[in-house]
Amino acid sequence: MVRSATPLGLPAGLVRTARPRQWVKNILVVAAPAAAGELFARHALGQLAVVFVLFTAAASAVYLINDARDAEADRAHPVKRNRPVAAGLVPVPVAYAVGGSLAVLAPVAAAVLCNPVTAALLTAYVGMQLAYCVSLKHVLVVDLIVVTTGFLMRAMIGGLALGIPLSRWFLITTGFGALFMVSAKRYSEAVQMGGRAGATRALLTEYTTGYLRFVWQLAAGVAVLAYCLWAMEEGGVARSSLLPWRQLSMVAFIVAVLRYAVFADRGTAGEPEDVVLRDRALAVIGLVWLAMYGLAVADW
Structure with a gap:
């Protein structure tokens, strides 16, 4: 049964769709600076906080677009039907709009606040993950490589943002x-x-x-x-x-x-x-x- 979205339920539904529990994975952005002994260098923590937020926004964009795309299929699943988009708490067009906005804004903000290399990596991450949602998750072995590469990109991006050789x-x-x-x-x-x-x-x-x-x-x-x-x-x-x-x-x-x-x-x-x-x-x-x-x- 699809429920109607409410003004109060919509923001909460969007946050739930962004998978806050998965945000802990983005702590990996500190991996490269820590490995290089530059974690506590001047301005490093502030820059890494920005990178963490931007990567979280990019990952959230993928989750939103994925759930909007799979809404019909999720409604037939015993567990996934409770996802906010499938349950009707977040309308499909809204999920697409917010996800698309985050997918564009995160790399743009990275180019402004960090450097072009960081923006390029975020763009590649979003593109790769969206390709995974659409088709790559159906390709043997490639699906494992895409998920693994997502973790590797998290680990790399902090070093790239700070200009640290990997x-x-x-x-x-x-x-x-x-x-x-x-x-x-x-x-x-x-x-x-x-x-x-x-x-x-x-x-x-x-x-x-x-x-x-x-x-x-x-x-x-x-x-x-x-x-x-x-x-x-x-x-x-x-x-x-x-x-x-x-x-x-x-x-x-x-x-x-x-x-x-x-x-x-x-x-x-x-x-x-x-x-x-x-x-x-x-x-x-x-x-x-x-x-x-x-x-x-x-x-x-």
Whole structure:
């Protein structure tokens, strides 16, 4: 049953459609400056706050347009029919209008407030995600790559906004780390579905659990290898620290990947933030790694 939109319900519906719970992923905009040891440089935090808001606006635009496009199909789904657009709280034309406006304004604002490279990346992100909504989510393997690239773009944009060169090790580790989590989540969904009909993702029934397991294992291996090569490369010896934090951080990183892989193997690896918050041991390991990595970057 479609409900009528109300003046008070419309703003709340638009916010819900923008998926506030997903905004936490955009904290990744600090990844590149943190990796380069420039997170607390002068004006960095202010600029990163702007980038966070702009990326959130761009992502919200995609969600709004996606829900407007899928409104009819969502009304026939037992869960998605409660989405504000499908439920009639947000009219389809309004969702398109607000989403389209955000999709244009976010890159324009990035060009004005940041630099042309940041604006270009935001434009590419919006275009890629809209292409995913329209057709790419129906293409085997490409759907995994698009979602992974979205995470990688989040991790890159902070560095681009601050003019920080992006290390090849940063790009490889981040890219394959994202692919590890994305494919582990898909694997978990496939395991939980157990071959039954009614998959919430268009291609989920097309992948075998064996293939998805291969992808997340391969991605985890490459991410760990790239991180270890970064930690052990020449010039990575600390200048003044009593302990080789850069090399020691490998241990915490590998243990974190192995711990996350436990949930992937069980088929219970959902949203990455949920996995970390649900498992206290993984959260502690992650904090230990962050501390070691921070000391390594500070000494490098």
